[in-house]
Amino acid sequence: MTDRPHLAVIGAGPAGLAATVAAATHGARVTLLDSAGQAGGQFYRQPAAELRAHRPQALHHDWRTWERLRDALEAHVGAGAARHLTDHHVWFVERHPDGFTVHALHGPEQADPVAVHADAVLLATGGYEKVLPFPGWTLPGVITAGGAQAMLKGTLAVSGRTAVVAGTGPLLLPVATGLAAAGVEVAALVESAGPKAFVRRTRALAAQPRKVAEGARYAAQLLRHRVRTLAAHTVVEAHGTGRLEAVTVAALDSEGRPGPGTERRIPCDTLAVGHGMLPHTDLAETLGCHLDGLTVHVDDEQRTDVPGVWAAGETTGIGGAALALAEGHIAGRSAAARLGGGAPDPREWVAALKTRTRLREFAAALDSVYAPPAHWTEQVTDDTVVCRCEEVTGSAIREAVAELGAGDVRTVKLLTRAGMGWCQGRMCELAVAGLAGCELTTSRRPFARPVPLGVLARQHTHPTEGGLS
Amino acid sequence: MSQPLTCDVVVVGAGTVGAACALYASRAGLDVVVVDRGSVAGGTTGAGEGNLLVSDKEPGPELDLALLSNRLWAELAQEFGRSVEYEAKGGVVVAASTGSLTVLEQFAAEQRAAGVVAEHVAGDALYALEPRLAPGLPGAVHYPQDAQVMPALAAAHLVRASGARLFTGRTVTDVLRTTDGTVRGVRTDRGDIHAPALVNAAGTWGAGLAALAGTSLPVLPRRGFVLVTEPLPRMVHHKVYAADYVADVASDSAALQTSPVVEGTAAGPILIGASRERVGFDRSFSLPALRALAAGATRLFPFLSEVRAIRSYAGFRPYMPDHLPAIGPDPRVPGLFHACGHEGAGIGLATGTGHLIAQTLTAKTPGLDLAPFRPDRFPEEAV
């Protein structure tokens, strides 16, 4: 098998799995690196094996697709065409004239260096939640919508008894129904988009019958679990001492501002909040890949503008699991063909192409429906913590802009420390950009994960240690 | 077209040197406008560590400038101290071998003669200063005059305190001159600014501004990386670096030079430098350089092996062929003053530079002889 060209796929979510299977089926040798203990990414996150869940499909929909992918991966691994490195946290992809080295950290401390040499890399690094700050959002018990889902799917854990699910976006529906099915009382689903937003996009949304059916299924489940949906509403504050005890929600007027007198208080111990998704693009940026705004730019074959680097899934544009599967398939096919020295024939994956086109249109329609409330920055008070890691408040950011001449996210960061903490701005830079009134451009994060200095130092003296080909 | 602005002096560059020029010129009674195509601290200042050092300078004009600057920083600290995270922490320069210790002590003796406070420390005294240093080091020199500041905060607060009009996001496209070649202002992409004096504080990009003024200044970029760790309690108490750092600074090689420099910050993370290489303005990250930094730092402080780097950033020091900045009037272009080319010492030397520029702008005799810093001291480049 070692005479086959070697493709490193980073990320074992829908895009990475589809890519691995497609590439291995068509002549490439694949090393799939992923940070979790099992494949699946966020969308197909599985309960830890030791929990011995006999009915994991109860936490998922589209289980059959996952089974097919999982089985195909296992078959390729068994045949020696693919290798799946679990618990490998990739922090850097190094480019050489003749290939790439993928640097990862392994082990319970994420301190053991591993280097994988490959002829090409495929970035399927997924996305993470976008959350806009509001007063009280740092209280324990306030979690991201995706985080609530990840804790539930991965460790069968919930944080309390009564939840409010809030924010905006298609993710709120499965989170609310998932929590309800798991025994949490979901007091309300608070969606800032209003009926008008949906009506404006009816044609685009109705053009996806599968998605319409999916939406209807969620609506039925919400009804069954007696989850009240408050559309065109937003959480204006989270309350509690030491932990969450209640939220105040308000109706949004036609301008997207909370209407005075519309506030009501909902007791809860969990608030699962999210305003959409952001792509992980650190590895791509460090490789020099061009970005379109916040997402990695790719051509029709899912190639970035750096030779030998493909990208698929949320990292090239937020659009959900089905889109990621289609993009991953195309990327895997393209990589296998190109690495084999041939030019791929797109007619061989015409179904995936159609799916990709359709779902990209759908994602664009959803984006316009699920835009956060236009005036969300007005809800951020002087005392509201904006950068969670460094505890930088709204007033510090506003002062940096108004008094110290900061006109972009980087300068606000330098002057206030917003974005300099552990998470390196992933949670707050969008909010900082909004408060500073400027465009968000991604910050460069050469280390996609924290790296022990001893690991870096050892590689200085032992550059080939821990290397796999 | 908007009415042109008028002032006494335009400072191009809102980094620490430009900010210091604005502050001292303002306080000398001048009406100052500061222009930058980016943000405050958008250039090298934003990538600096904030070193205010006398320890790494050999006797000569740069050391004299550093001694002056450190005194001025200490004065400014009375006004700004906390807001710019000023720390009079002192520096400890460590020798890895008895041979390099001898060289270091000789160097310190020469510095002492020039006014630097330098104390030999070895054994218990060294480890009392820095308990977490690697064991078995033969000795070091302690420089109590070394200090640290947060560079971006310094630039922002000095500019604000100067009262100068600040125009960020505004690019200078031309230098306006009278028929006899005297400066009369600048043209920007958003209107003209008229002034009889122009200060080039554009740092690593100073050559470009000099060219717009019809003259030349051989500033070149010298790339450096800094590693930033997770937040920690105070574990490194001084600015600590290896004795071979001075040789790196003085080197003319374009190849990668690294020498460990380690310091804590008020905010918590430890900063690790220092690398130097001449690769133009290439911003891509070099893993070999970062590894060399980590290796050097963990050799000095073994506890750092378990500490995680969460970030790294690159910056371009403004490098001049003789390692001295250009400060003062440009005899080739009346009305043009330069304040750039400080290599890795810009933050530390900013106050002295600003003070001297203010003196020359107001026709006072500068407190230091500016001859070694003359901008026209290099042979003209063939065009």
Place this chain on the structure above:
Amino acid sequence: MRSPLDLAGARPGPAFTVTLDGREIEALPGQTVAAALWAAGVTSWRTTRGAGRPRGVFCGIGVCFDCLVTVNDRPGRRACLVPLQPGDAIRTQEGTGHDD
């Protein structure tokens, strides 16, 4: 009332003991620190280094670094990622988690 374990038909092996600030709590095989603490009704296990405010899980997927906790004397571990072993000692982390 249904629980997530019921929903997924989970039949893990026997629970084991870990400690939180010296107090014994139960954990199931496969649970992360965060999951076990949630099950024990604990939603915060560190205080921030500036204002000393309580934090626990936020993003749940290892991206936000809010859930940092000290496990077996090693500070700064993400509770949502670290799987528990019998006898593990979890400690509330104050500030950086390193002793001054």
